[in-house]
Amino acid sequence: MNSQIFHPFVLPFVLGMAFVLTYCLVGLIRVILQLPKDDRKQFLRSLVTPKTAWANIRDLFGDCLFHVKIWKRNPLLGYMHSAIAFGWFMIIVIGHIMLFTLKPLEGVEVEGFARTFTNFYYPIFFKYFAEETPVFAFLMDFFLLMIISGILIAVVKKIHSKIVGVKRVTKFGFADNMIRFALWTIFPFRLIAEKTNIMAFWWLYSIDLLIFMFMLPFTRYMHIPTEALFILMRHAGLNAREPRKGYALAQLYSCPSCGLCIDACPMSVNDKMSGNTSAYFMKKLRNKDSDEAKRIAETCLMCGKCVMVCPVSIESCDIKFSQRAAVPYEIHSDHSYLDVISTEAQRSGEISSKDKVLYFAGCMTQLTPKIMRAMKQIMETAGEEYEFLDKDGGICCGRPMLLSGKTAEAQAMIAKNTELIKKSGAKKLVLSCPICYKVFKEEYHLEGIEIQHHTQYINELIKNGKLKVNKTDVNYVYHDPCELGRAFGVYDEPREVIENVGNLLKAKSEKELSICCGGSLGSFNLTQKERDEITSNSVADLMFNNPDEIVTACPLCLKTFARKSPVPVKDIAELFVVHQA
Amino acid sequence: MKENILIIGGGAAGMEAATQLQKMGLTPIIVEKSEHLGGHIAQWDRLFPAFHPAKDVVDQMLNQVKDVKTYLNTEVTDIQRNSDGFKAILSNNETIDAKAVILATGFDIFKAERKQEYGYGIYNNVMTSVELENFFRTGNDARINNPKKIGFVHCVGARDVKVCNTYCSKVCCTTALKQACEIKEVFPDAEVYTFYMDLRMFGPGYEDLYLKTQKDFDVKCVRGRVCEVSEDMDGKLVIKAEDTLFGKPLKMTLDVLVLMCSMEKNKSIDVIQQKLGVANNSDGFMQNKDMYLGMNGTAQDGVFVAGACTAPKSLPDTIGEARSVATQVFNYINSK
Amino acid sequence: MDFGFCLSPSSHVKMDSVDLTTFNHLKETNPDINTCIACGSCTATCTAGNFTEMSFRRILLMLQRGKEEEAKKMIQRCMLCGKCTLVCPRGINIRKILLDITR
């Protein structure tokens, strides 16, 4: 054994460690300073609020070390991540514990300043400097082998990703590949160095660490330190406001480019389109490739599935929103012409009962008159008093404008619709279009007015006996529209309605994993051909159990599926027309 | 069974009818007034919609009729019906006895100078679609000198009561867009405008041709008829039209203006047609029995029609009619 | 001297001097634009067109006839609702084009 507490080979590691710590500290301060004043206050306060503090601790361990979400997705993939992260964490922790319990080698004084200083590298090169106690030696070897087992899986995954249930993986550039190689080799080098004590391997081990830590801020591995900050910020309830600042920046660096969103993304029907997925968006934005980031942001369907599957819970749709909002426009909307609009009922002064239902079909439903007709029949059969807000064509709900990032310009439409709805005196607003539903729920201030999507409304009417239906043995499959399902968790009501009239089969991907139909207004760039490919894929997913008919609850999904579906596609409202008792 | 069938006109219709009749064992005799067979199509460079060389088609047809008795530079000067059929006297004083007569006399090109406002024959750079096709075929036309802006006027002599042609000439729209592509192929930097009334192009591959003009060649289609053409100091053409989709009059300078001349009935046959007792329809073309089952027949027994002598027709239309007239004649002979 | 009248501006579209920069730029990013057959479906279905003179078909023409300012004025009426894109028989990504024009 060696008789000194310092050897030059620790220098590369110390250098790397110093660099990475400095970088992260500066980055941390920068991100916090970039936060708008209110957000910053909110963030700092959250750190000392017991409830958020507890959530912070829970997620820091659960997400950063144990990767609970990845375990849930695929145990092998979860093990791979935990083995490396948790294993590494443990050998550092055990190293430090040993630092206090070690029996120094003969002639080695590890006291005072030396002890403090050696804290940096001592546990890292422990075996070179100190003798181990057997229990710790076993733990150290155990965790080291655990890490190496994780790396082995990673190597296999690189060659054959399906082993961990991943179809498409993120394609990396030179730097990312190099740091990955560095990471893979760190621990084998350590193992060899520890077992053989050949000086060259201690050097390799240390230099490998230097490479890893030096490259870390410039590669996806930056997610290791950033994720902690992101978790804290997320729990503070912040929102991404600018695509490359503050909270968004923390998210950008927290994205590990793991690529789980690639398989999830409806656009991943071919290689070319899979380049439009969130993993690449974050990467391009991180690398300041703003043209590409802008293009991807505007290509995205905004279905929110990537957010749903993200192991880090990155809110990539919000960042895409902020990216869209950051595009400057030369011409601004002028919707002043809306001022003079009033509804027919308002013009004729027929504002009567307060109990009436206000029905707003929305632009997309205007293109699917059968839904409107079905809704009319439903409301009439149920004996509801109703008013048709946009019978002669209404004003857009504002969501498409919001989707373009023009938040302020959507306000004219939101304001006018709000005025019309409030003037109607109705207490319930029923919508047929989930696109409208989302914006009415999130952006409209309609205090005292209940907002329902027609799936909820119909289900309610059936439940309280106002609508009577016959059960048949038609096999239906239900498609969850993104803006109804993932956005608001309206999964059960439509299913209950379907079960009242027929058999409900399962789709291959359901509920929060449902695949966007491809017609989404969220995307600006997709061509019809590209959309068709997405639709075909989504239809195939729905056809998994050979249903007789596809049922959806969104006029846009209906129109989109109708292009490609081998079986009839119906809106949930139409089911009533077919199965009315 | 060797029965003479007199075919007047050696264009696409006449040649194809002869080919089929010969295969049926009859004896077709072609009388062609010009010095070559092939008619208008022999003067054409490429065919719409797929830019197929016209020569290929004509050569094949010529090859098929090489054994058919053919009179070139010859006209029928007189024709009499007799108990045996018809007796025709040719301009070379020969006499032909025939059991049946097929009129395959085709069309004439509308004389563009009749639309005076377009200045054909007055302004140097106004040309007809036929002349442009000739340019594609030969590469020679003094008027086409690296033009930067080229215009096409549709419906010249068609759908126009001012020249007494109320009918649509059927092939000009497609031809215009075909030629627009071709001129862009020769002069890729040129801007090409077509002034159309309705784009009447229907048939297999025609819409693809249209999309090609729009996507690959950026041909600009303006809906509206050119109303007048003048020449400016540099000899360029100043044209006026209304962009009817935009609802505003439009004025522009062009280097070359191509007039898409319509088809008119070939009048050189009028005397013989009269002798045979075949009337004209309201468009001035020959009147067939009816436009469905009797499209190849006429009011006269033993007198048949095929091709563009009854109405403007495309090449596939004409060939189809030529084949059907052969069947009609065959049945007619057999029923005698 | 005031004659009580003056030269009225020409209503002619002077194609020789039309500046097509915007349209050509638009065409580069949206080549489908050329397949428009002026059917007017976009105008007929337009949500804003229900209240105003908004017409995408005309906007396209305006850009090609040197009336860019008019086009830009008209485009302000758009609500981006996307109905036009859904009804376009030529599959033109109208919403994207409208967005591009305003940039």
Added chain:
Amino acid sequence: MIIEGKQKIWADYQKDIPDDHYFYVRSCIRQAFWPGSEVTFLDITRNKLGKDFYENPYHTTCGGIAYHSDTIPQETAMTIIARQFALMKESGYENYVCSCITSFGCYTETLETWHEYPELEAKIRQYLWDSCKKEFAKPKYLAHASDIIYKFRFEIAKQMKFPLVNAKTGKPLKVVEHIGCHYSKMFPSKGFGGAEYPHVLVGMIEAWGGEVVDYPERRQCCGFGFRQYFVQANRGYSESNTHKKFESMEPYEPDLIITNCPGCPYFLDRWQYVIAEQTGKTYGKNGYGIPALTYEEVAGLVMGYDPWDLGLQMHQVAIEPLLEKMGIPYDPKQKYQGLNGKDLGQPMCPSCIKSV
């Protein structure tokens, strides 16, 4: 330009003009606008060419202006015309020659309408009888006065003293020809050369040594357009039309415009002044305008009439540069002296376009 193409069309659009014995009717507004023109016409045809022209003092307006301004119905206009024909018949003539293009258009339109609808002719015959107790005969030949000059253009050329040639350079003058719309645009076959490439004035220019300018807006109306001028608020349209023509002919640097309609020379002349006042632009050289003359005035000039006897001082656009180009002597002092030596009074000096 392929001149043979035009010649072919000119050959196609010829019409018969009798050699002698004409019933001449004057134009309402030409007598006011260009009093020298009709006098010169009669002097040339009667005295220089030896033709018989008869004028009946009872002839009136043809009603054309009222008709085209929608103030009288067509049947009224036709009855007025029938009365003129009745005067011709009473005078024993059958070749009707009118000085006005509007009238020529109305007469042609009336004769063609009667040809298509004989019952209308019978009706008008009755109206004329009811109102005037007159009976009319349709003229055997109807001609515009410019047709007569066209017919005898070569005879005039023989007596020519000052051809349409720049006396200094020997080069032909560049002459814009402008026919009245109603000369042949309604009935192309009724005018020499038809509607697209009318020959009536071109023939004169060529016969008298000038060079014809064919410019892009040649076919455009002068801008008179009746209602466009008569309503003050619409005069901008009238002026704009003229403006368009001048902008189009300007690059050709024409020396002269020759016209055969009452309104055209008036508007092509006066609007030059208005355009100059409003925009500061003049279309001739050195701040002058382009003289717009009637064909009689041009015939008179080439035959050596005194410019002031022809009434050229009635033109807003100064005629002097043209006289100098053609080498025609004139006395500037006499410009504003009437035939009787009395001062005619001088026009207010325009601020932009040169008047002397």
